[in-house]
Amino acid sequence: MTESYPVSEIFESIQGEGIWTGIPAAFVRLQGCNLRCGWCDTKEAWSGKASNLTAKEILAEIHLEHVIVTGGEPLLHDLNGLFAALQHAGKKIHVETNGTQPWRESYPPDIWLTVSPKEESGYAVHPSLPERVGEYKFVVDEAFRPEVIRKFYTRQEHRRQEPLIFLSPENVRPEMVEKAFQMVLEYPFCRLMVQMHKLIGVR
Numbered sequence: 001m002t003e004s005y006p007v008s009e010i011f012e013s014i015q016g017e018g019i020w021t022g023i024p025a026a027f028v029r030l031q032g033c034n035l036r037c038g039w040c041d042t043k044e045a046w047s048g049k050a051s052n053l054t055a056k057e058i059l060a061e062i063h064l065e066h067v068i069v070t071g072g073e074p075l076l077h078d079l080n081g082l083f084a085a086l087q088h089a090g091k092k093i094h095v096e097t098n099g100t101q102p103w104r105e106s107y108p109p110d111i112w113l114t115v116s117p118k119e120e121s122g123y124a125v126h127p128s129l130p131e132r133v134g135e136y137k138f139v140v141d142e143a144f145r146p147e148v149i150r151k152f153y154t155r156q157e158h159r160r161q162e163p164l165i166f167l168s169p170e171n172v173r174p175e176m177v178e179k180a181f182q183m184v185l186e187y188p189f190c191r192l193m194v195q196m197h198k199l200i201g202v203r
Helices: 055-060 080-088 146-155 174-186
Strands: 004-014 024-030 051-054 066-070 092-097 112-115 135-140 164-169 190-192
Touching (some): 055 080, 080 092, 135 146, 135 174, 146 164, 164 174
Parallel strands (some): 024 066, 066 092
Antiparallel strands (some): 004 051
């Protein structure tokens, strides 16, 4: 039996966040999430109607080189088949996760991994992830505290090359932009990030 994936949507746009900001990419949003963050802007991926698509069917809807597998929480699913199909087609794979789920040893080593730890999970990151992380992304809202930044930076000091730490103001609200701006000035190992796709009015 061919494995299928619960797909909330597939669309093509630009990556609006992180080090890859501005690149054209196809987004594969998988259904299901283990967290319920109040400010989440993709609540439609928590539950509800999804299309069960095979890796071949997903690939047929993708026309760009970079593919961002997101959610919801994509690591709730066994992605081996999807990753294999994407790599066979020459795609460059990115994964966006909240960090609570394990990374399977069978997954390809060259996938770009973005981890966005959340307050709802106590900013927990599964032990299988830190050695794989390319970048951390934190949403700066009223509750976010700089102690979180210091903790994650200290954890990475043993690595030969530290992952980037991005601070993203919640929904680009002006007061959260100012808060994130002040944190970056205080902690210059971080980068301020705004959601470019929202600023220019695209998906």
